[in-house]
Structure formats: C-alpha cells, structure tokens
Amino acid sequence: MGTQTPKAAGSNPSTLRATEHTYAVRPAVERKRTASVSSWHGSLTSREAPAPPEERHHTGHDKRRREQYAVKSTQSPSNSPPRTPDIPEQLAELIITMIPGSEGEELAEAFREGSDTPPITRQSLSELDIQNIITNIKLRHDVNFDRDLSFRPNLDGAKGQEKVKSAQRYWRALVAELELYNRLFRGTPPLEGMDTSDWSTIVRHAERRIPKIFQTIRDVLKSLVPDRDHSRVDEHLDVAMLMQQIERGVCDLVGLSEWMSCLLKEHCAPMRDEWVDKMVSYTRTGVTQNKPESIVKGLCELLGILESMKLDVANHQIRNLKTLLIEDTVNFETHYHLDRLVNGRARVNIQTAQKWYYCATKEFSPLCSNERGSSRLNLEVFVRGVTATLFGKDGRSDFPEAMYLDTDRLQIIKAEIEDHIFFEVCLNMFATLLKQFGYQGPSLSTTRQQLVSSLTAIMGESSIGYGPHQWMANSEALSLEILRQASTLAGRVTTYDYNNLSSANQHLRHLFFSTFTTQARNLEAAVLPIILATIEKYNNSSPMELFNNLVPTTTSATLPSAHHVQSATTADTFSSRHLLHPDTCKLSDITNRISHIMILHWRVWTKIAYVQDDTIAPHSATISASQAPEAHVPSRMKTGETAETYEEAPAAHETPSQ
Structure with missing residues (x-):
C-alpha cells in the first residue's frame, strides 16, 4: 500500500512517516472506580427494568432535537421551581460521581463538549476518491510542479492544531461514554436521583458516539475492500446488533477486532501487520482488564489504519495518473x-x-x-x-x-x-x-x-x-x-x-x-x-x-x-x-x-x-x-467541481516552492 502514513486525527502516536505530524492522545491513567463493574462479556444486572432492546437502541443522535430540548430547558419562568438537570447533564454528573477528582471532571467535560462524530469519516475521506482526484483543480495544477506530490492529513497551522484538540476531546468523550455503559447496563450501584422511567431516552443520550464510530468503520471498510467482501463487513458490523450486544454485556469486541485484523491483512501491505496487531492488543487488554481507555485506543488505531489505507490508494492513483494529468x-x-x-x-x-x-x-x-x-x-x-x-x-x-x-x-x-x-x-x-x-x-x-x-x-x-x-x-x-x-x-x-x-x-x-x-x-x-x-x-x-x-x-x-x-x-x-x-x-x-x-x-x-x-x-x-x-x-x-482542501505531504514534497 506504499509508505506508511500518519493515522487519523487524534490517534495514539504511532508514526508512519518520520517527518509527519503525529496524532497525540493523552496517556491512559489507571484510576480507582467507585462503582463495581464487570467485563464486556459479563451478564447484565441492571436494577432498573429497561425496555426491550429493539425499543432502547438508537444508532444516532438527532442534533435538532437536542437543540430544541436545550432551548426549552432554559425558558422556564423565573417564578417556577428549580428544574432538575436535563438528561445529558445528569449523565455528565454521573461520570463525575463514578470517577471523583479531576479525571472525572475532564471526562464529563469531554462528554458534554466532544464531537459526536469521529475525526475520520467516510465523508472526510471522500476527497481521496478517484473522481474527486481527477476533478480537483488545485491538485491538477500542483501536480505539474512536484515530482512526489501526495496526500496527507492536514494538521498545519492553527486550524490543524484545533483539529488535534478536537480529536483528543472526541477520544476522551468516547472513554466517558464507555464508562457510562458500564454503569448504565450493569446497574450497580443504583442510579440515584435519575428518573429511569423513560429508559430509552436515557440510552439514546448515552449512546451518542459508539454507534456512529461503528458505522464509520463499516462505511470506510466497504470503500476499501472489494465488493465480494461487503456482505462480510455488513454481517460483522451490524450496528444495531452490536449495540444490543453491548447493552446486554455479550458483545465480543475481541472477536470483532480479530476478524477485522484478518480482513485488513488480506487487503493491506505486510508492513502494516504490526500496526494491526497493536490494534487487536489494545482491544484485548481493554476487554479483559475492563479498561475503556484501552478499548478506545484500539478504535483509534483502527481508524488510523483505515485512513492510511485510503491515503495509500489515493497516492497510488496519483502516481499512476500523473503523466495523463500533466499532459491534460x-x-x-x-x-x-x-x-x-x-x-x-x-x-x-x-x-x-x-x-x-x-x-x-x-x-x-x-x-x-x-x-x-x-x-x-x-x-x-x-x-x-x-x-x-x-x-x-x-x-x-x-x-x-x-x-x-x-x-x-x-x-x-x-x-x-x-x-x-x-x-x-x-x-x-x-x-x-x-x-x-x-x-x-x-x-x-x-x-x-x-x-x-x-x-x-x-x-x-x-x-x-x-x-x-x-x-x-x-x-x-x-x-x-x-x-x-x-x-x-x-x-x-x-x-x-x-x-x-x-x-x-x-x-x-x-x-x-x-x-x-x-x-x-x-x-x-x-x-x-x-x-x-x-x-x-x-x-x-x-x-x-x-x-x-x-x-x-x-x-x-x-x-x-x-x-x-x-x-x-x-x-x-x-x-x-x-x-x-x-x-x-x-x-x-x-x-x-x-x-x-x-x-x-x-x-x-x-x-x-x-x-x-x-x-x-x-x-x-x-x-x-x-x-x-x-x-x-x-x-x-475535462471538467467538474472539486473540494479544494487536499494538502501535500511535506515529507514527499521538500522543495519549498513547489
């Protein structure tokens, strides 16, 4: 697949090109928990009586509905009695209760403010598709002046640094969400002070990110593997089924990562095998030792691998098309x-x-x-x-x-x-x-x-x-x-x-x-x-x-x-x-x-x-x-619109003027 390239924004630093930017993630901190939790494969023992899985599961979060809810909660008459916090805020406070100290405050803040979508998505990678490459006016022009023009993640300047910070918040928010899963779907101790009568709403607010990252992984994988493998991807990455298994405590994340490892090694260069094995190792450690931080690292590594594969494909296409692009x-x-x-x-x-x-x-x-x-x-x-x-x-x-x-x-x-x-x-x-x-x-x-x-x-x-x-x-x-x-x-x-x-x-x-x-x-x-x-x-x-x-x-x-x-x-x-x-x-x-x-x-x-x-x-x-x-x-x-947002890799494009 070509020279190894950096991972998705916010990924744990596993550099693929010496001169490239790395995607820093704060190191996982071993901490004590006040709540008793079981492993991802443990049985579900919630004190509340949750609704059936098909009623509880939501694969996305409606932004407009969330905004309307926030507006209503701030328009109470001044003479009304104090209202209890809305559900997202209650969940954030629950994180602080579970994990006292600055760590809990940090995770709660990330849960509140972090993006709902991962740093790498099918849409963000779409400019690397061949049709967008051949209609990208900036790339079509720049290819005339650089012998080694190639794509890389754009982390330059103030906007690039903001991307890194946003990615870090996202991954920390994902850790917070997994902590909530342990608490909500294990149910010990009880959820004091929270009205659990509308359990499906609570679950919907809690499951803001995991369903979307599973969906992103599925969509990006399908864009990288042949059509014959699409049914396998859909079968193993059935988002609704995975969320039901997580809620019931029977989701085999280790098995899923091992299957993913085999699929990636089928379609990726052997030089990436070590990186793929690291992803599996992080996931296994997170599941067996019940460390959400390690599970998130595994997901982070996985997105980085997928991004690098997409970059390799795009850069290979540029090299193959270079003569035709220049002549035209x-x-x-x-x-x-x-x-x-x-x-x-x-x-x-x-x-x-x-x-x-x-x-x-x-x-x-x-x-x-x-x-x-x-x-x-x-x-x-x-x-x-x-x-x-x-x-x-x-x-x-x-x-x-x-x-x-x-x-x-x-x-x-x-x-x-x-x-x-x-x-x-x-x-x-x-x-x-x-x-x-x-x-x-x-x-x-x-x-x-x-x-x-x-x-x-x-x-x-x-x-x-x-x-x-x-x-x-x-x-x-x-x-x-x-x-x-x-x-x-x-x-x-x-x-x-x-x-x-x-x-x-x-x-x-x-x-x-x-x-x-x-x-x-x-x-x-x-x-x-x-x-x-x-x-x-x-x-x-x-x-x-x-x-x-x-x-x-x-x-x-x-x-x-x-x-x-x-x-x-x-x-x-x-x-x-x-x-x-x-x-x-x-x-x-x-x-x-x-x-x-x-x-x-x-x-x-x-x-x-x-x-x-x-x-x-x-x-x-x-x-x-x-x-x-x-x-x-x-x-x-000959013609077409384009997203003019691609960047050239400084490692491959060293001449300042090019």
Missing part, C-alpha cells in the same frame, strides 16, 4: 475556468485581470524586443510584469488575480529572492571589511562558504524564507560573525568591545535599509534575461517536457551544479556577476520555477483574461466552454 493540464484548466465563467461561479474577476495586463502593457511594451511577433511580445509583457512583482519593483505586491492557483508558489519564490538579497548584503559587508582591514589577497571560496554556513546557522533552518523581520532581529549576531571572519581572514586582531560591536551592527542594519532596493534591481536585471531565455527555449514544449526539464529532482537548497542544461548556463551568468552569492544553483532553480509557472499560466489564460480577439470574449455573456481546445482524454477528466 491546459485542456482541463481551460474547460474548468470557462465553465465557471459561463455559470457565474468564477473565482477570477476578468476585468481586474485585464486591467492588470493593460497596465503592464503600457509600462513594459517599450522595453520589449521589437524583433518578436505579437504573440511573443504579449508574453514578454506578461513575464516582465510578474517578474517586477516578484522583486517588489515600485512597491508592487499583487500578482494577476488569475494566478490564484500559483499565488503560494510565487510568494515562496518572492521570499527566497528576499533572502538571497539579504545574504548578498551580508557578503558585501564582508568584502567591505576586508578592504578596510587592508586585505589584498584573493577572497577564498572556502572562506566565503564558511561564512555562508555560519550565517545560515544563525538564521536557522527555514524552507520558505526568513523574512525581513528575522534578518533585522538577528542583525547583531550576523554582524558579529561577519566582523569575526573578516578579521580572521585579514590576520587582524579585533577588539570585541561594545562600541566596536554596536558599530558593526548599526552598519549592517543600515545596509539592509539603504541597499536592499538597489540589490533587488541588480538581481532582477540579471535574472530577467535568464527567465526570458528559458521561456523562449521551452515555450513550445509539452507540459510533460516542461515537468521533466524544469521541476527539480531535489530540494532547491541542495541542487547539484548541473541540474540540467539551462542550470549550468544560469549558474555561470550569476557567478560572474555575484561572486559572493551563497548558492548560485538555487538562483538557477528559481528562474526555472518562475519560467514553468508563467508558461503554463499563459497557455491557459491568454485569451481568457489577457489578449482579447473576436472569437473569445470572456467578459461577455456569450462565452462557451466548447470554444476551448479539445484533447483526447476521458470526458470525466
């Missing part, structure tokens, strides 16, 4: 955007894009070569406009609105360019100090590389750019290192007193402010001809040829000196102009990535948003998707 890029995206324009659902304001290009034409067309035809002239105007934005010329910061699928890539490239310029400023200060110290010898490449390594260590590892604030924040340490290495190379003994260090720091900060713009203009002047030459060279290449020639095979920070033919030429150009540049190969990679983005974007959007003619007028109401070029691909791959 221009055709698919043209149909996609025209279709949305026709139906009034476009994310792009065509008038805004046209205005951007009109301004770029006025500014840059006088600078373009007159030897080019009109089509090449139009393309050069576009290239100059985007490049000027990348280098922040005249305060430019906004890319064409039509480039929304490339905005993240362009912003990353822009951040890398800024870092390059700041490195250049530091190295210029180093050269200036050498002259001040009277050093007349050659500026040794080993010394320069040592300085670059030291400055990088001070700034810290970053894959997407440090940003101006971090350079300013580290200016004191940077200036000290520059001063130290310049003094050492010049054979000069420098006194590191406060005034000397403060002067160096102030000088570096002044250079950051005063020379950044000049350095940016010089770098743009050196980069732009390379970008134009690269685009000229590959403008008639197929999307797959662009992919093979312009997408790096390693991270851009460690590119070899001869990535391909164009890299060597670019590196020579830069090395002659920027003798102290820390990584000329990285600049070569940046020019390739910029060129790749522009070529593909221009092919899709030229007549939609920039260059108008009599046959296509995207701003009018007469646009037809049939005007877009056809390609010999399955019709299902």
